[in-house]
Amino acid sequence: MTQLDSRGLPLSTTSDLAAEHYRKGVDLLLSTWPGAAEALEEVIAADPDFALAHAARARLHAMCAEQAEAKARIATAEEIVARHGSGRERSHVEVLSLAINGQSTKALERALAHTDTWPRDIVILSLPLGAFGLFAFSGMVDHDQARVELCERHARHFDTDDWWFLTYRGWAHAENGNVTRGLALAQRAYDLRTNNANAVHALSHAMYEGGASEDAEKLIADWLPRYDRTGILHGHIAWHAALGALERGDSERALAIYTDCIQPSATAGIPVNVVSDTASFLWRLQNYGHTTPAGLWEAVATYSGEYFQKAGFAFADVHMALIAAAVRDRAAVEQRVDALTGLIKAGTLTAGTVVPAICRAGLSFAEEDYAGCVRILEPVVVDVARIGGSGAQREIIEDMLLLALMRSGEAVKARALLDRRLHRRPSPRDTRWRELLPA
Known part of the structure; x- marks a missing residue:
């Protein structure tokens, strides 16, 4: 009997047990739920020559920022699928191999082509x-x-x-x-x-x-206790609750969430989430008018010193620069900007000039050169989406421009930006800021 995955696609395993655990493991993987690793290891134990099981395990390693393990697993999948595997499975493994080995542009191209042929292959459709x-x-x-x-x-x-x-x-x-x-x-x-x-x-x-940030806070407060703290999205989902508290101006509640779930010593999140969530939360806390407890920025700087030291990952570059600027490490920001400029000249930084510009603007803002921050950031703010991430994560860049406009006396521009934001999304914080501007 032909074995099928959870969306009805045929699998090249004859083991009922392997197919059963594969379906379970992929669904856990794609819901970012604990237990996926164990389920996929069960698949491999039941059928060591099932290439897609090794590929899914590689994908999970990559999601958990375990790059060496991911590369080893996908190499095993490639070796197996070359010996026996359907056309879909060979393409599936190829796409994952490109993504895991850092060939993102080719991986995106091949993923789109693959899903045009096999749209229900959700492991590959999830990649873009x-x-x-x-x-x-x-x-x-x-x-x-x-x-x-x-x-x-x-x-x-x-x-x-x-x-x-x-x-x-x-x-x-x-x-x-x-x-x-x-x-x-x-x-x-x-x-x-x-x-x-x-x-x-x-x-x-x-x-x-x-x-509706308060609705998000209520949802998370009810749901988060059932999600094991080892889940890689635990800290990030808590971050969303902390943002809601800051929207309401409740810094005490926001800080309690940060301390319990988000700070580096409290979370099992992957480095890119830990760096971006901690940096963006502390930046908001500090610049929304609240007191930032001593030592928090320094703890984040210590943690981030183990990651993303090489420039070129735009989303991480921006947050690393914000951390360095916050702890007054001007040299670190300048070194990153120089490295990014070199990558742009070499044509290898796909996000382009907006990345070093945000880094320089963050430094100017931290040094209270608000007019300088505006000069740097205003021309490139339309390209901020190029760094990736979500709208909520990128919002601090627009916040930086808005506060720099307010603090440098550009009330007309600040009011226009606030009006656009309030039209797009009701925000008690933006309403408070709007009321601070002169009529």
Whole structure:
């Protein structure tokens, strides 16, 4: 009997046990839920020559920032699939190998081609999607729209109650500005599978973009205790609750969440989330007018010193520069800017000039040169999406420009920017800032 995956695609294993654990492992993997590693190891034990099991395990290693393990596993999958495997499985392994080995542009190209032929191969369809997917980190300014188009192109291939597809389709629409549709899709995904960290993540984003941060806080407060703290999205989802508290001006609550779930010593998150979540939270706390307890920035700087020292990962570069600027390490920011400029000249930094510009603007802002920050940031703010991540994560760049305009006496420009933001998304914080401006 032909074995099938969870979306009805044939598998090249004859083991009922291997197929059963593969279906379970992939669903856990794609809901970012604990237990995926154990399930996939069970697959490999049941059928060591099942290439897709090794490929899925490689993908999970990569998600957990375990690069050496990921490369070893995908090499095993390549060796096996070359000996026996269907055309889909060979293409599947090839795409994952490109992604894991850092060939992101080729991986995106091959993933899109693969999903045109096999749209229900959700391990591969997941790669371009999400805040840290191949589209987000492609350097494209319109990656939000690209995700929507990809989901809509393949929507007819999925059941209306496919929790995985609903999750990512909802997230894509909410990030692209269609918050009402995105929220409805993500809510349906959550209702179908509550043990799905990605659905809670998508809902949190949709609620935030819709100006319903308090709803996101309530959702997370109820749901987070059931998600094991070893889950790699635990700290990041808590970060969303902390943002909601800051929106309301409740710095005490926000700091309590940070201390318990987000700071480096408290989270099991992957480095890119830990660096970006801690940096962006502390930046907001400090610049939204609250007291930042002594030592928090220094602890983040110590943690981040172990990661992302080589420039070229735009999303990390920006947050590393913010951390360095916050602890007054001007030399570190300048060295990163120089390295990024060199990559631009070599044509290897896909996100382009916006990346060193944000780094320099962050340094100017930290040094209270607000007019200088405006001069640097204003011309490139339209390209901020090129660094990747989500709208909520990138919002601090626009916040930086807004506060720099306010503090450098550019009230007219600040008011215009605030009016645009308030039209896009109701925000008690923006309303408070609007009231501070002269009539």
